[in-house]
Amino acid sequence: MTTLNPTLGAPSTRFTNWKHIIWRQVENHVRRLQVRIAKAIKLGRHGKAKALQWILTHSYYAKLLAVKRVTQNKGKNTPGVDKVIWKTSSQKLKAANCLKRKGYKSLPLRRIYILKKNGKQRPLGIPTKHDMAQQALHLLALEPISETLADKNSYGFRPKRGIQDAIGQCFNLLAKKNSSKWILEGDIKACFDKISHTWMLNNIHMDKTILKQWLKAGYMENNVLHATTVGSPQGGIASPTIANQVLDGLEMAVTACSKKGNSVQFVRYADDFICTASTKEVLEQKVLPVIINFLKERDLELSLEKTKITHIDEGFDFLGFNLRKYKGKLLIKPTDKGTHKFLEEIRQTIKAMRSRKASDLINILNPKIRGWANHFKHVVAKETFSYVDSQIFSALWRWAKRRHPNKNKSWTKTKYFTKVGSRNWCFYAPNIKDTSSNLTLLFASNTKITRYVKIRKDANPYDPEFQEYFQRRQCRRNISRGNKKSA
Numbered sequence: 001m002t003t004l005n006p007t008l009g010a011p012s013t014r015f016t017n018w019k020h021i022i023w024r025q026v027e028n029h030v031r032r033l034q035v036r037i038a039k040a041i042k043l044g045r046h047g048k049a050k051a052l053q054w055i056l057t058h059s060y061y062a063k064l065l066a067v068k069r070v071t072q073n074k075g076k077n078t079p080g081v082d083k084v085i086w087k088t089s090s091q092k093l094k095a096a097n098c099l100k101r102k103g104y105k106s107l108p109l110r111r112i113y114i115l116k117k118n119g120k121q122r123p124l125g126i127p128t129k130h131d132m133a134q135q136a137l138h139l140l141a142l143e144p145i146s147e148t149l150a151d152k153n154s155y156g157f158r159p160k161r162g163i164q165d166a167i168g169q170c171f172n173l174l175a176k177k178n179s180s181k182w183i184l185e186g187d188i189k190a191c192f193d194k195i196s197h198t199w200m201l202n203n204i205h206m207d208k209t210i211l212k213q214w215l216k217a218g219y220m221e222n223n224v225l226h227a228t229t230v231g232s233p234q235g236g237i238a239s240p241t242i243a244n245q246v247l248d249g250l251e252m253a254v255t256a257c258s259k260k261g262n263s264v265q266f267v268r269y270a271d272d273f274i275c276t277a278s279t280k281e282v283l284e285q286k287v288l289p290v291i292i293n294f295l296k297e298r299d300l301e302l303s304l305e306k307t308k309i310t311h312i313d314e315g316f317d318f319l320g321f322n323l324r325k326y327k328g329k330l331l332i333k334p335t336d337k338g339t340h341k342f343l344e345e346i347r348q349t350i351k352a353m354r355s356r357k358a359s360d361l362i363n364i365l366n367p368k369i370r371g372w373a374n375h376f377k378h379v380v381a382k383e384t385f386s387y388v389d390s391q392i393f394s395a396l397w398r399w400a401k402r403r404h405p406n407k408n409k410s411w412t413k414t415k416y417f418t419k420v421g422s423r424n425w426c427f428y429a430p431n432i433k434d435t436s437s438n439l440t441l442l443f444a445s446n447t448k449i450t451r452y453v454k455i456r457k458d459a460n461p462y463d464p465e466f467q468e469y470f471q472r473r474q475c476r477r478n479i480s481r482g483n484k485k486s487a
Helices: 021-042 048-055 060-072 087-097 129-149 163-174 197-203 208-215 239-246 249-257 281-296 336-352 360-378 382-403 407-415 462-487
Strands: 109-115 123-124 182-187 220-221 224-226 265-269 272-277 308-311 316-318 322-328 331-332 417-420 421-431 436-442
Touching: 021 048, 021 060, 048 129, 060 087, 060 197, 087 129, 123 281, 129 208, 129 239, 163 265, 163 316, 163 322, 163 331, 163 407, 182 281, 197 208, 197 239, 208 360, 208 421, 249 265, 249 281, 265 308, 272 281, 272 316, 281 308, 308 382, 331 336, 336 360, 360 382, 360 436, 382 407, 382 421, 407 417, 417 436
Parallel strands: 109 220
Antiparallel strands: 109 123, 182 272, 182 308, 220 224, 265 272, 316 322, 322 331, 417 421, 421 436
């Protein structure tokens, strides 16, 4: 039940049941404020933007959205140091009412570690649900500013952008005959852990009191409280946006090294980036010193083991893709390392399910294969897809033979493999829910290779000028997904 204000969408509207919240009404109110913030920044009216941020972070509707995000994300059941999670309707409404600036004090983060691709461990800090909701609330006010001021060719952890857009921009920069031949591959050393607190407090466009609480909260590890004097905590909702704001401006600094006949270009995804130039000397003597000085102001430094300068004919790996020119033609493929890692994950999954039914195995493997294939379907991946299918078949054949060591090959083939269309060796199982059909394992090579339309580099989701543009992009995406479902 709700107590409705006569003015639809008024921020004073109060809800007494979480399930009865009119989310479109809530989102529209917050959206209007975000658009006004972005407009103020675009016009250089920073004082007005700051006032609008204050209104937004004190809005009841914004607080509801913040709690909704915290209770619906992947970490919704992962508690912080207070071991509290929000599940019931009353808990969520109470949490929204308790999101106040006055008297707010951030609790320490709960430190955990995750394994990185290179075998090292990356520290993550798990905030309490209350702290996470505060981050989500202030992110609503920060994101319109960060998007308006962001580097045009920054694609990581930003709304409406992703890895495919970054790779699309790489193609635009490198595919032509007269494109730059040399690439500087940059990686910032322990980016999140080293950022200067002083720089962030002086330059991040948000409430400094709240930001300081997050930065100085510390973390708990083995029941011991550790202070934090540098770095932005990894694991928080607002952390990626804050890190992006720290690195915004790097593109302008790098491209300023351009000269007539020798253009320097830049593409960044989070803390991974590339710079392109016509000669190696430009990258070594001009671009690299500029990057080092830019990062030094923020107490950051390049990772020497990952930063290198490469010719396009040798190729380089970026964001899980290999980019290389073969006789003047640029081909972008999945990296061998990433493909082998995916196959190893599939093999481990199959091995772990040696005693499970074939139907269970298919239900586990299909989302993995579909997700991986869709990620690479916009590049030259058909050959890789076929290789992956053959390797998965070999693993499944070993799985089937291990289950029935006394049966011959013909019996094993009949039990686990069937013909679908022109394919004779399709791994299948009876469908318990629908006896008129079978469950079959997906083939990565059945995924159609399609061209990806990169986002416009100046597109801002908080600028009304681009509203129609984003609607058209979403419409094309929905049509593409609809065709997939009907196929």
